[in-house]
Amino acid sequence: MPGSGNSALYPIRKLDKVQITDIISSMNYTRDNMAGLLRSHDINPTHQRIEIAYALFSRHEHVSADQVMAIVNTRHSETSKATVYNTLKLFLEKGLVREIIVDPTKVFFDPNPSPHHHYYEVDSGRLYDIDADVQISGLPPLPSGMTATGIDLIVRVRRKR
Numbered sequence: 001m002p003g004s005g006n007s008a009l010y011p012i013r014k015l016d017k018v019q020i021t022d023i024i025s026s027m028n029y030t031r032d033n034m035a036g037l038l039r040s041h042d043i044n045p046t047h048q049r050i051e052i053a054y055a056l057f058s059r060h061e062h063v064s065a066d067q068v069m070a071i072v073n074t075r076h077s078e079t080s081k082a083t084v085y086n087t088l089k090l091f092l093e094k095g096l097v098r099e100i101i102v103d104p105t106k107v108f109f110d111p112n113p114s115p116h117h118h119y120y121e122v123d124s125g126r127l128y129d130i131d132a133d134v135q136i137s138g139l140p141p142l143p144s145g146m147t148a149t150g151i152d153l154i155v156r157v158r159r160k161r
Contacts, residue, residue, distance in 0.1 A: 118130060
């Protein structure tokens with residue numbers, strides 16, 4: 001019976017990154033299901049973490065920490081900048097989001113943690129996914145003793161004048 005605490009009948013299984021990404025991309029985000037998403041990444045779902053996660057995932061767009069804070073504080077003005085930054089750092093460490101550094105002053109958080117690439121509109125400051133299979137070739141040999149952990153491709157675009 002659910003809620004009885006019998007984990008043999010209702011086991012909690014760990015999901016791999018592909019399964020989690022599939023669930024995240026198909027999910028209809030509500031504040032109610034944010035707690036389960038956070039728990040699936042071993043994150044304690046506090047009220048402020050749920051609001052920050054909702055701000056990230058419900059919009060299906062790439063946002064900066066300041067944008068997250070503005071979104072959260074339109075509803076709950078008690079969330080501090082430190083809380084937003086610390087929570088985003090925790091989400092990064094747990095693999096819930098990706099950090100996309102466009103330049104040292106432009107950092108976005110991507111609610112899709114799977115490997116993919118981006119367009120960055122220089123004029124508007126908008127970052128969005130490249131919806132294509134990108135093949136990268138001709139990389140130099142890695143330094144001795146090193147392994148590649150990923151490649152982040154950002155194509156900077158501007159409207160033709």
